[in-house]
Amino acid sequence: MNYIDRIQPIHLDILKEAGNIGAGHAATSLSTLLNRKIDMKVPNVRIVPFAEMMELTGGSEKEVVSVGLRIEGEAGGNMFFMLAVEEANRFIQKLMGDESFTFRDHNTHTMGFSAMQEMGNILSGSYLSALGDFTQLKLQPSVPELAVDMFGAIISYGLLEISQYSDYTIVIDTILTETDEGDVETVKGHFFLLLSPDSFPILFEALGAGYDK
C-alpha cells in the first residue's frame, strides 16, 4: 500500500501541531529581527497532487525569493521559506536601511542577498529546532541556499524524493502575516515543509501515534 493511503486524519493533526510549533518559533524570530509583530496562520496540512502543489502561492511561474534547506538526521525532508519578490525587497530594504535594494538586480547589492540567506537561516533554524524538541528527533539542517526564481522550478526539488513513491505529497504550509495600523493583513511569507516518505513512520512513532506499516 502506498504511504499516502496509510495517512489518517489524526496524522494530519499531528503534522499540523508540528508545523504550528515550528513556524510559531520562526514567527517569533522574525518579529525580533524586524522589531515588528509578525503573526502566523494555523498551518495548512493537506495531501495534494503534485500538479496542485506546483500552483500554490500564485502559480508555478511566479517569481519568488526562497531560502531552502535539506533536513537530515533521524528524519529527512526539505524546507523552504518563500516570499514574493516585492515582499523580500521590503524586508531587506528595512533590514539594511537601503531603499534601493532589489532582488531583481543580481550584480550589485550582494550584501542584501547574504542578509536574506542569513534571515532564512535563522528562521528555518528556529522552525527546525522547535520541531526537533517537539519530536525528540535529531534533525540537522543543511546549509541553506538562496534562490530567486520561479516557484515551480524551486519547489519541484522538494518533490523529487517523494516522486519515487507517489504523485501526491503531504504539504505543511504555514503563512506568516503582518497586520498594519489600518488593519490590513499582508502575507509575509510561506514555510513549506515537505517530509520524505521514509520519515512519516519515524515521526508518528516519536509522537506516539500508531501508523500501520
Next chain:
Amino acid sequence: MINKISEIIKVGIADMNIVKPPNMIRTSGLGSCVGVVLYDEVSHIAGMVHVMLPDSNLAKADIKNKAKFADTGIQALIAELAKQGVRPGRLKAKIAGGAQMFQFKSGSDLMKIGPRNVAAVKEQLQQAHIPILSEDTGGSSGRTIEFDPMTFLLHIRTVNKGEQKI
C-alpha cells in the same frame, strides 16, 4: 506574442499532452525537470512531456504515471503520437530544462538530478532515432516553455536571463 484566439494546452509536472495548430502547448516552472517536445513537420502534430526523473528504475513503489520518467515518458509520448497517426520515423525533438538550481553539497544524488535528466532524455531520443533540432538545457535558471506546432518554434522564458526562441 501569444495568439489570443488559440488555446494553450497545459502540461503539468510529470504530465504529457498533444497539440495541433492553432493551439500551443506549454509547461511552466521547469527547474531540474526537462520539457521534451516531439513534433511532426508534415502533420503539424506535436506532443510535450514534462519529465521529472531520469529512469523508471528509481521508482520505489508501483507508479503508473509513465510521464514522470525520461524512459517511460518519451516512449509513452511516441505511442500517443502514433495513435494520432504520426509515424515515429518522422518525429523531431526540441528539449529544455535540466537546470541545477541548488548546490546542496550534502544530500542524495537526487539533488543533482538536472544533468542526469538531460542525459537520460538524450539517450532515450537517440535510441528512438529522433534527432534533437535544438535545446536549451542546464544552467541554474528555471524555465517556462511554450511550443507552437505551426512554426515549430519553442519559446523559452527565464526569470534571470530573459526570453528566446529556439
